[in-house]
Amino acid sequence: MQRKPPDEATAAPARCLIAEDEPLLAAGLQADLAALWPALQVVASVGDGLRATEQALALQPEVCFFDIRMPGASGLEAAQALAEDWPEGPGSAAFPLLVFVTAYDDYALQAFEAQAVDYLVKPVDRSRLAACVARLQAHLADRRDRAAPAGEAQQDALQAAVAQLRGLLAGVPTAAAPRLEVIQAQVGNLVHLVPLAEVLYFEAADKYVRVITAEREHLIRASLRELLPQLDPAVFWQVHRGTVVQARAIATARREESGKVTLTLRGRPEKLTASRLYAHLFRGM
Amino acid sequence: MPEAAVAATAPALLPAPTSAMAAARLRWRRRTRRSLLVLPLICLGIAAILTAIDGRGFGYKLLYALCIGSVCMATVDLTRLAYAGLSDRLRTSRGLPFVLDEAALGWRGVIPGAILAMVFGPPLGLQLGDWLTGLQSPSMLNLDSTSTRLTLAFSVVATVVSVVVLSTAERLSHARALAQAAQRAAAENQLRLLQSQLEPHMLFNTLANLRVLIGLDPARAQAMLDHLIAFLRATLQASRNTLHPLSAEFAHLADYLALMAVRMGPRLAVQLNLPPELASAAVPPLLLQPLVENSIQHGLEPQVDGGRIEVSARQVGDRLHLDVRDTGAGLGAAPAGGGTAFGLEQVRTRLATLYGARASLTLQTVPDAEGGTRAHIELPLG
Numbered sequence: 324m325q326r327k328p329p330d331e332a333t334a335a336p337a338r339c340l341i342a343e344d345e346p347l348l349a350a351g352l353q354a355d356l357a358a359l360w361p362a363l364q365v366v367a368s369v370g371d372g373l374r375a376t377e378q379a380l381a382l383q384p385e386v387c388f389f390d391i392r393m394p395g396a397s398g399l400e401a402a403q404a405l406a407e408d409w410p411e412g413p414g415s416a417a418f419p420l421l422v423f424v425t426a427y428d429d430y431a432l433q434a435f436e437a438q439a440v441d442y443l444v445k446p447v448d449r450s451r452l453a454a455c456v457a458r459l460q461a462h463l464a465d466r467r468d469r470a471a472p473a474g475e476a477q478q479d480a481l482q483a484a485v486a487q488l489r490g491l492l493a494g495v496p497t498a499a500a501p502r503l504e505v506i507q508a509q510v511g512n513l514v515h516l517v518p519l520a521e522v523l524y525f526e527a528a529d530k531y532v533r534v535i536t537a538e539r540e541h542l543i544r545a546s547l548r549e550l551l552p553q554l555d556p557a558v559f560w561q562v563h564r565g566t567v568v569q570a571r572a573i574a575t576a577r578r579e580e581s582g583k584v585t586l587t588l589r590g591r592p593e594k595l596t597a598s599r600l601y602a603h604l605f606r607g608m
Numbered sequence: 609m610p611e612a613a614v615a616a617t618a619p620a621l622l623p624a625p626t627s628a629m630a631a632a633r634l635r636w637r638r639r640t641r642r643s644l645l646v647l648p649l650i651c652l653g654i655a656a657i658l659t660a661i662d663g664r665g666f667g668y669k670l671l672y673a674l675c676i677g678s679v680c681m682a683t684v685d686l687t688r689l690a691y692a693g694l695s696d697r698l699r700t701s702r703g704l705p706f707v708l709d710e711a712a713l714g715w716r717g718v719i720p721g722a723i724l725a726m727v728f729g730p731p732l733g734l735q736l737g738d739w740l741t742g743l744q745s746p747s748m749l750n751l752d753s754t755s756t757r758l759t760l761a762f763s764v765v766a767t768v769v770s771v772v773v774l775s776t777a778e779r780l781s782h783a784r785a786l787a788q789a790a791q792r793a794a795a796e797n798q799l800r801l802l803q804s805q806l807e808p809h810m811l812f813n814t815l816a817n818l819r820v821l822i823g824l825d826p827a828r829a830q831a832m833l834d835h836l837i838a839f840l841r842a843t844l845q846a847s848r849n850t851l852h853p854l855s856a857e858f859a860h861l862a863d864y865l866a867l868m869a870v871r872m873g874p875r876l877a878v879q880l881n882l883p884p885e886l887a888s889a890a891v892p893p894l895l896l897q898p899l900v901e902n903s904i905q906h907g908l909e910p911q912v913d914g915g916r917i918e919v920s921a922r923q924v925g926d927r928l929h930l931d932v933r934d935t936g937a938g939l940g941a942a943p944a945g946g947g948t949a950f951g952l953e954q955v956r957t958r959l960a961t962l963y964g965a966r967a968s969l970t971l972q973t974v975p976d977a978e979g980g981t982r983a984h985i986e987l988p989l990g
Contacts, residue, residue: 344872344875344909345813345816345817345871345872345873346873346874347817347820347821347824347870347871347873348813348816348817348820350820350824351816351819351820351823351824354820354823354824370875370912371912373912392809392909394909394910394911394912394914395912426808426809426812426813426816427808427809427811427812444812445812445813445815445816446812446815446816446819447816
């Protein structure tokens with residue numbers, strides 16, 4: 324903050340998105356931000372995790388405040404989706420600075436301490452929010468001051484966010500669940516039993532999960548979130564927020580310009596995409 | 609069947625050994641320390657009395673007393689261990705779990721040991737003493753000898769006294785340990801109950817809302833604070849053992865749901881149906897609270913559009929029917945374990961303790977168009 328006079332920093336225009344399911348808290352945060360950072364424009368205030376990703380992608384704000392516990396998708400899931408779908412390349416904006424907001428110990432706060440740009444614990448008092456605002460302003464000023472060409476700075480912002488989210492997702496405690504042996508997919512009165520070893524990959528589809536084997540595909544009424552703890556992470560790799568692949572079924576992995584990785588499979592013609600959050604799984608030995 | 613279940617859980621409060629070897633080691637440890645303390649005391653006493661009678665050789669008398677005492681004590685303990693081991697073997701062969709106390713503490717295991725000790729202790733002990741001192745004691749088969757009679761009498765009395773004293777002490781300390789474990793479990797349960805009722809996430813989110821409301825709308829903030837005060841007071845005062853009128857239960861739910869309505873805004877619709885004639889019906893305090901919390905946390909909060917929660921009471925014959933229904937995500941969506949399970953288990957336990965088989969709690973996914981979950985309680989009226 325020494326390098327810049329405070330009025331210049333506070334005057335710097337920036338746009339932000341607030342995702343918070345409790346309307347009063349959203350209004351309160353917006354009011355407090357208006358007082359502490361008049362130049363910050365709140366471009367959207369949404370109440371669920373799905374719209375948080377959607378609006379952030381559409382409006383490309385510089386700052387996002389994500390509540391952790393939200394309907395639709397949690398703040399962490401929304402951030403993951405945002406990092407996976409954020410456009411890259413010439414002309415695209417830098418990845419937003421993320422601030423997570425949480426009440427009590429939804430997630431291990433230490434994880435946020437280490438990974439997030441900042442996190443706030445509800446109720447958020449004014450002085451704590453002022454410190455957060457100062458930190459965000461410093462980050463934004465730093466981005467503007469970078470001597471690097473604009474494209475490279477944006478690349479760095481995205482890389483930093485991806486690294487942060489990888490750390491956060493690894494730190495999310497998962498409830499210990501017994502390992503699954505067989506997938507039971509019901510169609511009318513008939514239940515298909517599919518041994519887990521035969522499953523090439525799982526793909527999230529709205530309220531269902533598609534279970535794909537070499538011969539056919541089944542639908543089960545579950546979410547990947549419920550399914551994941553029951554799978555052996557050494558055998559089934561999550562490669563995207565909506566895709567979990569059996570490692571043995573992957574034939575090749577090709578790294579694309581965008582940072583994503585395209586996978587070809589043994590026994591299936593279609594290609595899968597590993598998002599940039601999981602691209603680090605694929606590198607030569 | 610219920611009594612059997614209760615009896616089976618009581619010893620489980622103490623750490624249970626998992627194998628026959630472990631059980632034997634645990635028994636040996638418990639027993640030997642006390643035996644080693646009592647044995648020299650009794651032997652000193654016997655040697656002193658004998659010395660007082662004939663006036664000489666305290667050292668030899670003590671040595672012989674210790675020899676006989678050790679053999680007796682070892683015989684009793686080994687017989688008990690063998691008996692306990694045998695009963696463990698028998699239990700495992702029938703597929704039953706170990707019960708440490710039954711075999712180790714029962715008289716059935718002690719009496720054969722004591723009899724064996726009284727028969728074999730004196731002659732073997734004398735042999736041992738002779739071997740140590742190089743002297744030749746009169747044979748134990750010669751019952752006319754005064755010294756033989758004295759030795760026998762003292763051995764029998766000492767064995768009986770020490771067996772009774774040690775077994776009683778063992779049983780007392782075991783009962784004490786059980787009582788302590790039960791007390792700890794009760795305190796832990798009470799704490800978990802309080803924690804689940806004053807869920808930090810709920811409390812801090814409510815305070816965060818209150819903080820905003822104070823600036824925006826002081827009158828509404830005051831009303832919200834009043835609900836919070838009433839909610840906290842009722843939660844902290846609720847005793848698990850007394851009953852309170854259904855109207856008080858509904859008033860408590862109304863406070864909680866008013867707080868949730870401020871937080872969730874238009875996403876939460878509430879409907880409370882308490883017929884006036886049931887207002888004074890007696891129910892356990894905060895019985896419905898965990899069910900309403902589950903409906904909010906697992907039914908309505910995860911849904912983007914929220915939904916409705918309906919709490920109603922009905923009289924059917926001489927029974928009270930209570931329903932907590934939501935239009936939320938439904939049963940399949942709730943994660944297994946965690947807070948839900950504890951809340952339900954707590955309601956079930958309280959109903960079972962107070963009413964036995966005359967009360968019930970059932971959960972089902974509502975089959976109508978709105979879906980969601982219905983928790984249904986039936987209990988006797990009055």
